[in-house]
Amino acid sequence: MVRYICRHCGRRMGQFDGDWREPALGLTGLKQEEQEEFLEIDDSGHDATVKILCDRCLPVPWDDNLWYN
Numbered sequence: 001m002v003r004y005i006c007r008h009c010g011r012r013m014g015q016f017d018g019d020w021r022e023p024a025l026g027l028t029g030l031k032q033e034e035q036e037e038f039l040e041i042d043d044s045g046h047d048a049t050v051k052i053l054c055d056r057c058l059p060v061p062w063d064d065n066l067w068y069n
C-alpha cells in the first residue's frame, strides 16, 4: 500500500492499495536521492509513504511538475 501524506501539515492525501513500484505511480522513475527524500519504504519493501505537499501547503497552484515541492 502506498500512503500519500503532506510533509508539511501531516494531512493524509490518499492511498493506493498496491505496490509502490506499480509503474502507473511513477515512483520508481524517481532518482535515488529523490526516493530517499520523498519516499519511506517500510521493512517489507512493499509499502511506502510518499511525502508531498497538500493543496493548502503548496505555495503555488497545483502543478504536476511541482508535486514534489
Ligand SMILES: [Zn+2]
Pocket: 006, 007, 008, 009, 010, 011, 053, 054, 055, 056, 057
Ligand atoms: Zn499540508
